[in-house]
Amino acid sequence: MSADDSSPLNPQPKAKGRGCPICGKPKSERYDPFCSKRCADVDLHRWLKGGYVIPGAEPGEVPPKDED
Numbered sequence: 001m002s003a004d005d006s007s008p009l010n011p012q013p014k015a016k017g018r019g020c021p022i023c024g025k026p027k028s029e030r031y032d033p034f035c036s037k038r039c040a041d042v043d044l045h046r047w048l049k050g051g052y053v054i055p056g057a058e059p060g061e062v063p064p065k066d067e068d
């Protein structure tokens with residue numbers, strides 16, 4: 001097994017230098033990847049209000065069938 005293998009007994013360290021995705025401050029171990037409960041709540045609010053969108057087909061749209 002190489003040193004790069006990740007397992008429960010040998011977890012990989014998380015990327016350092018990346019701050020909170022909301023405000024950029026250093027992240028907190030308790031609220032990882034955020035720095036505080038406030039930033040975690042801001043992110044949750046954005047998800048719940050539709051601020052983040054995962055691209056996909058419009059509802060009711062039928063994808064074309066592959067003809068072999």
